[in-house]
Amino acid sequence: MVFFPIILALAMALGAGAIREHGGSxxxxxxxxxxxxxxxxxxxxxxxxxxxxxxxxxxxxxxxxxxxxxxxxxxxxxxxxxxxxxxxxxxxxxxxxxxxxxxxxxxxxxxxxxxxxxxxxxxxxxxxxxxxxxxxxxxxxxxxxxxxxxxxxxxxxxxxxxxxxxxxxxxxxxxxxxxxxxxxxxxxxxxxxxxxxxxxxxxxxxxxxxxxxxxxxxxxxxxxxxxxxxxxxxxxxxxxxxxxxxxxxxxxxxxxxxxxxxxxxxxxxxxxxxxxxxxxxxxxxxxxxxxxxxxxxxxxxxxxxxxxxxxxSGVHGKVFSSASGLPLAATIQVDGFNQTIKATSQFGNYHRLLPPGKAYKVTASMDGHTSRSVHVLSPNGESTALDFILDPTGGVGQQHKLMRLMTTHDDSDTMALLLYHSKFTFLSFLGVLVILFSCFGCKRRLWLRSEKSPAKV
Ligand SMILES: [Zn+2]
Known part of the structure; x- marks a missing residue:
């Protein structure tokens, strides 16, 4: 029990060193x-x-x-x-x-x-x-x-x-x-x-x-x-x-x-x-x-x-191509606002400031890609993270797998992309392992066979 005041004092000292909320002090x-x-x-x-x-x-x-x-x-x-x-x-x-x-x-x-x-x-x-x-x-x-x-x-x-x-x-x-x-x-x-x-x-x-x-x-x-x-x-x-x-x-x-x-x-x-x-x-x-x-x-x-x-405040995120995984300098349109902004070509990031507490329909579009719209709502006024992954026009197959991985109301599109790539890598790795084991099994059977028939040498 004698250590309790010491522990309390240490805790208070550590707490005082933490980042404080903004205030006059x-x-x-x-x-x-x-x-x-x-x-x-x-x-x-x-x-x-x-x-x-x-x-x-x-x-x-x-x-x-x-x-x-x-x-x-x-x-x-x-x-x-x-x-x-x-x-x-x-x-x-x-x-x-x-x-x-x-x-x-x-x-x-x-x-x-x-x-x-x-x-x-x-x-x-x-x-x-x-x-x-x-x-x-x-x-x-x-x-x-x-x-x-x-x-x-x-x-x-x-x-x-x-x-x-x-x-x-x-x-x-x-x-x-x-x-x-x-x-x-x-x-x-x-x-x-x-x-x-x-x-x-x-x-x-x-x-x-x-x-x-x-x-x-x-x-x-x-x-x-x-x-x-x-x-x-x-x-x-x-x-x-x-x-x-x-x-x-x-x-x-x-x-x-x-x-x-x-x-x-x-x-x-x-x-x-x-x-x-x-x-x-x-x-x-x-x-x-x-x-x-x-x-x-x-x-x-x-x-x-x-x-x-x-x-x-507002809606922030990135836009990627589902085909290449690269950022797209897409146009971001919010219904009700006759003004668009552009994502950057370097990172695909966009930042659309908006009055808080309302629902918005946000659309990302890019030449040669299918536009995509998402409804967002920020009832408490905080900013919304919204990434887009756009399919090339007419693209099917793998791109749709990528779209299914996309979550639209959090910051996880980049993660989805990584997840997709990591899934792909993992499956490839499994495939290679299966082939290796098969080959190893084949070789071993051949080797055992050759061990059993030395008379041929
Ligand atoms: Zn002035």
Whole structure:
């Protein structure tokens, strides 16, 4: 009995070392912040220092340069930074408007918090392990240096993207270097969702940003319900946003607030299928430096939950060919949403964010293959794992065996494929054994016969 208190103390000590659920008590920070707006040089130094001290889960690279030649630094955070993975990617873009600097500070604080809490806090760990997170603290470093909204060519970068309604905006040669760098970066990554951080209001804004008649009526995109869900994830987790008197629930449709053309969020959705929000995170632009810590505390949980929604909601999985077992860059269609996404050609993975708690019919289709549809239901709002194995058109026989092994409501299609292959291997192995034993038996009988008849020699 004398050992009981010792065992209890040991158990408590071990328990304290386990990964804790997310909460205020785990707000570990490196303390490497001066509580001021870092200059462009200081920001670059901070990022380079971070990529060394947190090199195991981060990678720093420049996606291009500004008009005045400043690098557009992107910090990538993942358990496999710099490597392709079958995971959704998420991005935060800060400081698109030069006179809105808070996003610079929030993105680096988010990086620091994730680094300090990885393997210590459940949410930090799940984000690093399940998402490829990209942070662009400053899209407009020249504007920041000049404390102006526009870039050094006096262009508003959030009016410089190709627009769905006004083709005169689509001359790529005249596009700003910051815009072109971001467009190229978006095309190179599998961004499932993202947010750009602005100041001047407190609201989560979502597409569409405009109407063909330039009116300010509500402009519903095919993913209106998904956007409202994601915007609400942010506003509800924010300390004040959802209490807004101006914006019910702290969210707004872009065009219904004020229409704009050439914006970044609509282009993301149309051309990259990336569900981007424009987050207005403080009522006034360039708030006093003394407010930075408070604004970070108000937004931290929102930022974490928005990133987490890329794997905690929707339908996720892979698509394979039953003939080759190789991944297929199939098209994924969900009934009720006039917008498709594509699985990647490298892994066949897809990530379709959807509002939780509803039933959906999900269809995977690929040229030369028979489409397949599955109904999914997620009553508790968690994400659904759904893999597809598609038969080549007209294919029969072995492929059907493979289809029968497929289970549609869990993550076991890859397993089914492996199971099929392992079954095949096992049966082959059995066959070889039978042949070997038969041969051995034959040989032994011959040998015994030859032993019994030495007179012939
Ligand atoms: Zn702005």
């Amino acid at each position: 785990t707000a570990v920070s490196s303390g490497k912040f001066a509580n001021k707006y870092l200059s462009n040089t200081e920001l670059e130094d901070w990022l380079k220092d971070f990529s060394v001290r947190c090199g195991r889960i981060s990678r720093l690279n420049s996606i291009g340069t500004s008009v005045q030649g400043r690098d557009l630094w992107v910090l990538e955070l993942s358990d496999m930074p710099g490597q392709a993975e079958a995971e959704p990617a998420f991005k935060f873009v800060g400081n698109m408007h030069g006179d809105e600097p808070v996003g610079r500070e929030l993105t680096i604080r988010l990086a620091d918090w994730l680094c300090m809490n990885y393997k210590r806090d459940a949410m930090a760990t799940s984000i690093i392990d399940n998402v490829h997170l990209h942070l662009l603290p400053s899209m407009n470093p020249d504007g920041f240096a000049n404390r102006s909204r526009n870039n050094a060519n006096n262009v508003d970068l959030n009016r410089d993207f190709p627009d769905q309604f006004f083709p005169q905006n689509n001359n790529e040669a005249r596009r700003q270097p910051e815009t072109l760098a971001v467009m190229k970066w978006i095309r190179q990554n599998n961004f499932v969702a993202s947010a750009s951080l602005h100041e001047g209001a407190l609201v989560a804004n979502y597409p569409w940003d405009g109407n063909v008649d330039k009116s300010s009526k509500y402009a519903e995109s095919p993913d209106d319900s998904t956007f409202r869900f994601l915007a609400s994830v942010y506003s509800k987790a924010h300390r004040n946003m959802s209490k807004s008197h101006e914006f019910p629930g702290g969210i707004t449709n872009g065009a219904a607030w004020y229409p704009l053309y050439g914006g970044m969020q609509d282009w993301n959705y149309i051309h990259a299928r990336c569900l981007e929000l424009t987050l207005e995170i403080y009522d006034t632009k360039w708030p006093p430096e003394s407010q930075i810590v408070q604004i970070w505390e108000e937004n931290r949980q929102s930022m974490l939950e928005l990133v987490s929604s890329t794997f905690k």
